Amino acid sequence: xxxxxxxxxxxxxxxxxxxxxxxxxxxxxxxxxxxxxxxxxxxxxxxxxxxxxxxxxxxxxxxxxxxxxxxxxxxxxxxxxxxxxxxxxxxxxxx
Amino acid sequence: xxxxxxxxxxxxxxxxxxxxxxxxxxxxxxxxxxxxxxxxxxxxxxxxxxxxxxxxxxxxxxxxxxxxxxxxxxxxxxxxxxxxxxxxxxxxxxx
Numbered sequence: 001x002x003x004x005x006x007x008x009x010x011x012x013x014x015x016x017x018x019x020x021x022x023x024x025x026x027x028x029x030x031x032x033x034x035x036x037x038x039x040x041x042x043x044x045x046x047x048x049x050x051x052x053x054x055x056x057x058x059x060x061x062x063x064x065x066x067x068x069x070x071x072x073x074x075x076x077x078x079x080x081x082x083x084x085x086x087x088x089x090x091x092x093x094x095x
Numbered sequence: 096x097x098x099x100x101x102x103x104x105x106x107x108x109x110x111x112x113x114x115x116x117x118x119x120x121x122x123x124x125x126x127x128x129x130x131x132x133x134x135x136x137x138x139x140x141x142x143x144x145x146x147x148x149x150x151x152x153x154x155x156x157x158x159x160x161x162x163x164x165x166x167x168x169x170x171x172x173x174x175x176x177x178x179x180x181x182x183x184x185x186x187x188x189x190x
Contacts, residue, residue: 045141049180053167057178068163070184072148083152085144089165 009033013040013048021051025091026059034093035066041073041086052089066092104128108135108143116146120186121154129188130161136168136181147184161187 011024021038028036040048056063067090075084104123108116116133123131135143151158162185170179 043138043141045144046138046180049140049165049182052165053178053180057167065165068165070144070147070160070163072152083148085141085148087144 009036011036011038011051013038013044013051015044018047018050018054021047022054022059025051025055029060029063029093036091038089038091039086042084045085045087048087048089052091055091062093063091064094066090104131106131106133106146108133108139108146110139113142113145113149116142117149117154120146120150124155124158124188131186133184133186134181137179140180140182143182143184147186150186155188157188158186159189161185 009028011021011028013021025036025038038048038052052065056065067088069088071086071088072083073086074081106116106119106123120131120133133143133147147160151160162183164183166181166183167178168181169176
């Protein structure tokens with residue numbers, strides 16, 4: 001009844017230094033999340049992968065990649081529509 | 096006996112325009128491959144995702160993403176070792 005966990009904990013990866021996102025994910029795990037999802041699009045996709053790898057290899061030994069999805073979003077940019085790729089990397093506790 | 100297919104067909108994604116890699120994958124499927132893997136590292140990861148999405152959405156309706164793996168490689172760059180993230184996107188025929 002008093003279920004307060006959100007269904008998914010999401011960290012959006014953008015143009016900041018990668019360690020900002022690493023820290024955001026670690027904070028969510030430390031606050032009790034069992035699963036945290038990194039989301040990014042366009043050029044930030046590489047940074048999301050970097051963040052996932054740094055978390056997995058350096059900081060949280062018990063955290064593994066549970067799922068990776070890629071997709072496409074339409075972006076309205078100055079009166080024309082362009083497509084941008086997206087990624088979702090789900091990190092979870094337990095191997 | 097006369098098995099001539101290689102176990103895996105791989106396209107390495109680098110700094111060229113994304114359509115080069117799209118075309119390379121389409122060629123491999125048209126030559127009879129059932130599975131083609133896009134591999135990239137560092138900033139080219141975003142381009143590999145773009146290529147996979149363009150192939151899936153625009154060119155090859157029967158092709159789906161079968162698996163996505165991320166990893167880390169050590170790169171020897173001017174007398175010091177640095178880590179670079181990698182991605183492997185496996186595309187396969189059939190849903």
